[in-house]
Amino acid sequence: MPESRAKAARGRVEEGGESMNHQELITLFSEELFIADLKARDRDGALQEMVDHAAKAGIIRDRDVILGMLKNRESLGSTGLGLGVAFPHGRSLAIPSLMALFARSPKGVDYGAIDGKPVQLFFMFIAPPVEKENRYLPALGQVVEMIRDEQTRQRLLEIKSFPEFRSLILGED
Amino acid sequence: MPSLNEQLLLLVALQDLDTMIREAEDKVHADKLQAMGFPLEGVDDLRRARKELAESIERPLLTRYERILGRLGRAVVPITGDVCLGCFAIIPTSYTSAENRDRILQCENCGRIFYWPRGT
Ligand SMILES: [Zn+2]
Numbered sequence: 001m002p003e004s005r006a007k008a009a010r011g012r013v014e015e016g017g018e019s020m021n022h023q024e025l026i027t028l029f030s031e032e033l034f035i036a037d038l039k040a041r042d043r044d045g046a047l048q049e050m051v052d053h054a055a056k057a058g059i060i061r062d063r064d065v066i067l068g069m070l071k072n073r074e075s076l077g078s079t080g081l082g083l084g085v086a087f088p089h090g091r092s093l094a095i096p097s098l099m100a101l102f103a104r105s106p107k108g109v110d111y112g113a114i115d116g117k118p119v120q121l122f123f124m125f126i127a128p129p130v131e132k133e134n135r136y137l138p139a140l141g142q143v144v145e146m147i148r149d150e151q152t153r154q155r156l157l158e159i160k161s162f163p164e165f166r167s168l169i170l171g172e173d
Numbered sequence: 174m175p176s177l178n179e180q181l182l183l184l185v186a187l188q189d190l191d192t193m194i195r196e197a198e199d200k201v202h203a204d205k206l207q208a209m210g211f212p213l214e215g216v217d218d219l220r221r222a223r224k225e226l227a228e229s230i231e232r233p234l235l236t237r238y239e240r241i242l243g244r245l246g247r248a249v250v251p252i253t254g255d256v257c258l259g260c261f262a263i264i265p266t267s268y269t270s271a272e273n274r275d276r277i278l279q280c281e282n283c284g285r286i287f288y289w290p291r292g293t
Binding site (some may be wrong): 060061062064065068069072073075076077078079081087090091092093094095096114128129130137140141144 | 182185186189190193196205206209210211212213214215216218219222247249250253258291
């Protein structure tokens with residue numbers, strides 16, 4: 001087994017029978033939903049910039065509905081889990097299929113994260129209310145797990161393009 | 174892209190919020206998120222937001238929404254093809270014209286309200 005495949009297999013998470021490997025995970029992301037240089041410096045601005053980006057890419061139609069849902073989700077409890085990473089997520093009728101977006105803020109965003117630290121890495125997941133393949137929580141869980149590794153976080157701060165992001169997720173070093 | 178009927182968008186937002194509250198109160202779902210490290214202590218804030226949002230919806234429409242929700246669990250369904258995802262009945266083609274996507278239409282079979290998440 002090549003090293004990349006072995007790494008991906010090790011990265012598999014089990015979640016009450018649901019699991020997702022890195023090959024499946026990377027198919028959810030795309031070049032058009034990769035933001036290397038997020039400009040906003042506060043939470044609402046960052047959410048808006050990411051949602052606007054998805055709207056411009058033609059992925060979503062009613063951006064205000066999605067934005068409202070994401071803000072409500074933050075009032076349930078911050079998705080900024082600490083160590084400079086946040087995972088804005090939720091379900092909305094306004095998304096036709098599961099969407100994953102990666103954004104990086106070189107300067108950091110004041111996000112109200114659990115540890116109070118600015119957030120530099122964002123993984124956004126928006127799922128429809130009913131999803132045939134049930135990939136939403138396994139994908140979220142996989143990324144949360146992956147990001148615990150300090151080296152991975154450091155690399156995410158340094159990469160410049162989507163192909164590099166893809167290689168990093170797949171463990172192709 | 175035509176802008177959707179404002180009242181329909183409020184219903185969509187209300188349905189999203191109801192989905193979020195229901196999942197936060199669902200032990201299996203909440204346990205999964207908490208195991209990942211997500212705190213879920215703001216359910217009361219969500220209920221307050223829900224009350225505020227509901228007040229901005231016209232009374233007869235809200236009543237209709239609540240009635241379908243109480244009876245069927247979900248009141249608004251996204252339509253991406255020609256099938257109602259609530260009951261899987263075929264939607265008449267006269268319903269699916271572009272101008273109808275801005276109107277509040279209900280499934281003739283189950284009564285759920287339609288919403289087209291795609292612009293086309
Ligand atoms: Zn129906």
